[in-house]
Amino acid sequence: MNATARIMLSGFTNLSEAEIEPVLLTKQTIFQENTAFENSLFALAHQQPEQAIKLLNQWIETLPSYDGPVDGSDVVLPNVKAPIDIPRHWIEKPVHFIPNGFANPKAPRIIYVARNQYFxxxxxxxxxxxxKVHGAKSPKRILDMGCGTGTTTFVYGELFPNADVIGIDLSAPLIRFCRDWKAQRAADNVSFYQENAEATHWADNSFDIVHFTYLVHEMPQNNARKILHEMYRLLKLGGTFSAMEVMYDQTAEEREARVSRSRTAEPFLEEYMQLNLPTAIGEAGFKYIKRHYDNKFPSSDGMFLTALKPTS
Ligand SMILES: C[S@@+](CC[C@H](N)C(=O)[O-])C[C@H]1O[C@@H](n2cnc3c(N)ncnc32)[C@H](O)[C@@H]1O
Known part of the structure; x- marks a missing residue:
């Protein structure tokens, strides 16, 4: 075991040896299931966040780095000049305890591991x-905004093998990770680019479905509203807005409780609750707003919303 791994063990005095053993990963082994160590770290983050942050900062140094050209010229769209504009909050106020947030070239495994944590x-x-919600449609072009490690993008690609599915994210390292995962999954109809969801480079009316999963709770309200307007612009007339997001609870007490449970890891959650996503979607121009999966399921962390861009 190397020195970093040994330092980490000291944080887990009440856990068994099997759970505290960190596995050193490479780009070849990065897609493996969560290790016991990683699951323990998540458990610790809920119980003793300060201890967990210390360990996270040490563990992250052991992870493979998804570096590339500093301007991101390897991950932008072919017709776009690098670097793209990055919103300030994304650099200055990183979320989820990760040093430098999603911009950290070693962050992809941490985000990948979290895929088992939220509904x-x-x-x-x-x-x-x-x-269940989109299966009756025959979309030709689908955009997944804030794709992270790409799970939602890949699922769309598999559900609609005849569609072109595009995942975008601000993080160049995450786009590099997604492209490696694409090769491993042989997902030919899926592609990934570094783009800002607030102002993308596609023309008006370009997509049949524009979707995001857990995106707008991570930013100031103003940025979230820009994304909703961009989704409206990008959709074809009659196209579908689709979003899976942190639950907007029915009562103010429930919303406050949700915010205070996650305040440290989610610095924008209070603003997200003030945004009131179901209402903000209507303010961006969408009609026929529906909640498909929501607080009828009391333990859920998420809701699933759709809406339509009207044809006239
Ligand atoms: C919580 S993660 C969710 C990732 C993924 N959708 C999932 O469900 O696993 C939010 C992602 O949105 C990205 N993001 C934040 N603001 C963005 C923006 N303006 N444009 C594109 N991506 C953005 C972050 O870099 C991050 O990867």
Missing amino acids: FCQEQNLTEWLW
């Missing part, structure tokens, strides 16, 4: 609910 990060739940 709509899990591939099985995504497959079930996206098919």
